[in-house]
Amino acid sequence: MKKNHEFRFVKGLGIALILFTFVSQSFAQSKNPGPRIGIKGGANLSQFFVDQPTAEDESMKLGLHFGLFTKIPVNNFLSFQPEILYTNVGSKVSYGGSNLESALGIREGEVRFNLNYIQLPLAFAVNVGPLNLHAGPYLSYLASANVKNLRESDLSTINTIELDRDDFNPFDYGILAGVGFDVQNVTIGARYNYGLREIGKSGLAGNLTNNSKNSVAQLYIGFGF
Template sequence: MKKNQKFGIFTGIGIVFLLLTFAPQGQAQSENPGPRVGIKGGANFSQFFVDQPTVDDENMKVGLHFGIFTKIALTDFLAIQPELLYTSLGSKVSYGGSDVESLLGIREGEVRFNLNYIQLPLGLAFNIGPLNVNAGPYVSYLISANVKDLKSSDLSTSDPIELNKDDFNSIDYGLFAGVGFDIGNVSIGARYNHGLREVGSEGLGGTLTNNSRNGVAQIFLGFGF
């Protein structure tokens, strides 16, 4: 039943995206600068802040994102910009102390979380000449996840960490805001995504990422058709 519900949700999202992409765009959009439909991609600088007393330090993980976008003008200055992206998030977390070893069966060291999502941001873009300011909500679906011990000599035991996507929440959602420049059919910009749902689910995934949410800064380059 859950699989059918998820399939229905993302089928509906895909249909909405296609309708927005190919809908009549009107005279107002012809006066709006920048690409109307295109591809984009760039770098992610992600981190989540673990509320966990045995965490010594957290470091940024570098990932990537890429996908398609469309811009639908509402007025000369205002447009809706839906996107469909693959995005790779996560964080590097250093654990230490006897509590981790006794509770989770690992020794102190650094662990890298790799979380890969399909994301649908739905932005409202305010255009001021070539400059645009955009913000809005997003929803993401987790397609894969893994945890890697970066210091195997420190962390390896008879019961090593084995986490996969079942240890993390499949649906993530949050808000984003950013700025961009449209130069002809080329777009460049930066954005920040702030997750509103906890990353980990119940069990070991929830314990290791206690109360953590996705946070990611992005830089991107887009090309319009």
Template sequence: MKKPFSAQIFTVTIMVMLGLFSGINFAFAQSNNPGPKIGIKGGLNLSQLYVDQPNVENESMKMGIHFGLFSKIPINNYVALQPEVLYTNTGSKVSYGGSDFENVFGIETGEIRFNLNYVQVPVALAVNLGPLNVHAGPYLAYLLSANVKDWKSSETSPTQVRELDTKDFNKIDYGLVIGAGFDIKAVNVGARYNYGLRNVGKEGLAGNLTDNSKNAVVQVYLGFGF
């Protein structure tokens, strides 16, 4: 297993993006248009991979978190561009079974938990209808770390699934986001759906276990603007 990404790298990334957002804010402040709102946001992830594989007995959502920075850059009084930089963890809980499962994959039957951690950059177009906003757009994400654990029914603690880790999953993910939220003064609250368009697993064991599944994530968030 590779070690999780460096906290220093993540801190530098956040500082760089904060500087970029601050620069955008300053530039808009010099114009006649209102400057963009920048802020921090975070919340809950409910993710699933929707594995379509004959040995799958059950799938359930994995709970995770996301947090990061956002900005709303006005285009006019009703439309704004909303770029974000987020740390987000996704995955799924999949129960495998069948008499041939262990022979084919070398893994005991039981629940396997996929844990995938990304830096995600969504860029949405937001339409403002009073305090309500609806937004949609593409996202690009980079896989920071991954681990997969096998929870067997006869055990109380998980074991690592063979040698599966970050290198067994595609580093780049991309897809679409769509959501709605409310802006109440400096507070932003809402929900969003992330629809992945890139296969999560590479060829080999990871690809066979996930069967070309893609990320599907529901996010509920709370943000504070400046």
């Protein structure tokens, strides 16, 4: 019985050593890029989801983003990747219905929202060979805003309503998650940003974008040095 126990112990120890050797080699072969800085840019597909009874349809807006990133290794598999980006988001919203003018004082039609942010993503990336999975928070500052095709009318005239940066919350924050692929000094990937703060202040902008938060899908390519 003692020999059987000793045999099982030695067998178990051998299996443990094999597993330890395999894991150690996996860590040693992991190629987490060293500290580097680079430029990146790509396309945004953004959309509002408006909780407003006169909003009949929300459609995506095509925008862009570009800026700088740096990748700082924490260990063989984990990296910290802060970035600073200029990003253009928004949505196209169609308003209609018999109560539109009485409720909001505007004409029915499609309104285009354009919001331009300076964004600071703070992502942690798990690197598995050339593949990385990243997630983290972001903070954005609204640099400018404009709204197109927003009009009011009375019996004799049609006037354009002007909404600008002062009508929207100057800060946005949220979470992001994505996947990337690194080949030498080139990185490509996709990311989703979900805002946790309403974009519109009180008043007309708040009513038009009621309960809307930024929702942005991104495709990007970057070059590291």
